[in-house]
Amino acid sequence: MLAGVLLGGPLLAQAQVPSTPQPFVEQQRQQERERALREQNERTVDQRLQAAPPAPTQRIPESEAPCFRIDRVLLVGEQSEAFQWAVTDLSGPEGNDSPIGRCLGTAGVNVVLARAQQAAIARGFVTTRVLAAPQDLSTGTLTLSLVPGxxxxxxxxxxxxxxxxxxxxxxxxxxxxxxxxxxxxxxxxxxxxxxxxxxxxxxxxxxxxxxxxxxxxxxxxxxxxxxxAKKWRLTLSLDDSGTEATGRYQAGATLSLDNPLGLNDLFYVSANHNINGHVFSDPAMGTEGQTVHYSLPYGYWMLGLTASNSQYHQRVAGLNQDYVYAGKTNNAEVKLSRLLYRDQSRKTTLALKGFRRESRNFVDDTEVEVQHRVVGGWELGLNHKEFIGEATLEGTLAYKHGTGGFGAIAAPEEAFGEGTSRMRLYTAEVSLNAPFKLGEEKLRYSGLVRAQWNRTPLTPQDRFAIGGRYTVRGFDGETSLMGERGWLIRNDIGWAMGQSGAELYVGADYGHVGGRSTADLLGRSLAGAVIGVRGQWSNLSYDFFMGVPIRKPEGYRTAKTTFGFNLNASF
Structure with a gap:
């Protein structure tokens, strides 16, 4: 069994043998745990300010006396060159009420003036004014004056x-x-x-x-x-997101400093550790991890620095004796983002990230050299958020490229064409959060689609994995399906339970993996369902759920029913 660990770690993960060390599955799990931690701590606050409501829509009167034929509308004044769009289209909301070629009197001029003013307000220039000074309209020209705010x-x-x-x-x-x-x-x-x-x-x-x-x-x-009121926060967490082999129950603590330098910056340090009968010192199994993050904005820019490390160990039965198999992972990234566009209903952000990831595995303190990985590169991502009534639609498309920089080393799989440290892959994610009502009941739909496409062979750390609370729910997470590419969809319907702060929800998920490495898998698709309750009570947020598999490959090992929970207490 130990020889298989040394020579074929990835294959054993594919073979679905939970008692065997699965270093790449553990690393995938830690990546998902860190993703959830960062989503919780690096919140985004969307502000959508409302300008004064527009005046009731009016059409240009058909007949006024006196009136003058208008052949063109000019906008003059300081900064008027930058506001010509305000008079480019004055044909009204239906597009069929242009003042050009029409005979306008006082009421008609006021309608045109209101449309130009509303165009400026719609683009956010709420203190800029468009005025019409006394003028001779017999020339066929209506001149509007801009007073920049x-x-x-x-x-x-x-x-x-x-x-x-x-x-x-x-x-x-x-x-x-x-x-x-x-x-x-x-x-x-x-x-x-x-x-x-x-x-x-x-x-x-x-x-x-x-x-x-x-x-x-x-x-x-x-x-x-x-x-x-204060500059610090402490969050304590407890969940059962671990595995039987390395520790099911995970405890965590996050200390956050809000605006420590007075630059609207954010700093936090987080640590997690398994807990069991031995508390923090079980020689047979264990996991732990630490994350530190600092970020600060500058107008439309944002700079973020994140570093993390994780370790796990488990006892493995050998032919003549037991061994301790352990893994260590270190990650670091620098991310610079810039908001490219925003209006009242949408915003678009571009982000560039440099990253480095290193992982090592050991048997009784002796490193398994063939499983040593160091990857460095960059990732370019485009995020778009659309506000549709009360619903929010958000999508992210990213390209990840390994460059061989930051001390990267060639992956052992490169000799067989099964992976590379210079990976090239695309990832995409689309989410929808849409509250709605059924009678007097408040409900909410939340959906997520996540996908990955590869342009090169991928090592197991970069592959797409499904099966567990962070991907396709209904599975205990002891094993997973992994492939170079794949996709998943998660769907939730939530019901707000009165004024209790609790939400009852049901969900159904589906995922599929593909690629060269999936040829030896038991199957390529998983489907599962979940029911649970989540909410907030005082300083405690909670999520209790039960999941069941709906569809899985024959021979795929998972519990018939999976129970889980997440608890977070903030101080």
Whole structure:
């Protein structure tokens, strides 16, 4: 059995033998656990500010007296060159009420003026004004004047919380606009998202007319109220996401520092460890991991640094004696992202990430050299979020490329064409969260589609895995199906249980893997179902669930019924 571990770790994982060391399955599990941890701690706050509601839609009167034929509409004034789009299309919401070639009187001019003003507001320029001065319309030209709305000053309210580097640093890192810039709601939304990214912080931005002696028409101040009651948070967690071989029950602790430097930055350090009858010192099995993260925004930019490591060990029966099989993994990444576009209903972000991953495995403290992996490279991702009524649709497409940098070494599989440290692969993820009502009952649909396509052979660490609470639910996670490419879909329907803060949910998942390495698998598809209850009570969030497999390959080992839980207490 031990010889198989040394020579064929990946094959044993495919053969579904839970008692055998499965280093790559353990690494996949740790990656999923870290993904869940980061989603929990690196929250995003979406701000969608509403401008004043538009005036009731009016059509240009068909007959006015007196009236003048209008052949063109001009926009003049300071900054008017940048606002020509406001008068490009003045034909109304239905597109069939253009003023060009029409005879306009006072009422008609006011309708055209309101449309140009609403066009500016719709793009976030809520303090920019479009006016019509007295003029001679007999020339056939309607001239509109632009009064740009600018930011005169950005300041905090006197009762705002103090920060380490002062209000200038706080506001400078949060708001992507400066005094003298045109005032736009999109910049204010971005500023609020940066100011509120720490869960212990609350912020509000008011637009007030400038009272400066040299203020011009259209000048406004952004007045920020920032309140942070404390700068730290402690979260304790307990779940049963581990395996029987290395420790089913996992405990964790995360210490977070919110806005420690006063730059809207976020720092946290997290540790997890299995718990059992031996508490933290079982010589036969164990898992542990640590993660440290720091990130800070600068306007539409975000820089993040993350490092993590994990270890596990288990006792393996040999021919004449037992052995301790252990694995260690270290990960590091630097991520730089930039918001490319946003309006009231959507936003798009581009991200570039550099990464390094190293894994080692040992038998009784002797390293298994053939299982040593070091991978380095970059990943380019595009994220888009669409707000559709109360629903949110989000998608991410990424390209991952191993370069041989950051101390990477050639993978042993390269000799057989079965993997490479210079991987090239695409990943995609689409999620939908849509609340709705059935009568008076509040329900919610949440769906997730995740997929991966490979352009090169992949080592097991980079393959797509299914089977378990983080992928296809209904399975105990002791074994999984893995392939170079694959996809999965998760579906939940949740029912809010009155005012209790609890949600009852049912879910159905399906996943499929493919690629060269799947030829020896017992099968390629899994389907499962889950029912559970999750919610928040005081400082405790919880999730209790029961899952069952619906479809699995013959011979695939998993429990007939899987029970699980996640508990998180925040202080």
């Amino acid at each position: 600018r930011i005169a000053a950005i300041r905090t309210m006197p009762d705002s919380s103090a920060t380490l580097l002062g209000s200038g640093a706080l506001l400078g890192s949060a708001i992507p606009a400066h005094p003298g810039d045109l005032l736009n709601l999109r910049d204010i939304e971005q500023g609020l998202e940066n100011l509120k990214r720490a869960p212990t912080a609350e912020a509000d931005i008011q637009i007030e007319p400038s009272t400066a002696p040299d203020a011009k028409p259209g000048d406004s101040d952004l007045v920020v109220k920032y309140v942070q």
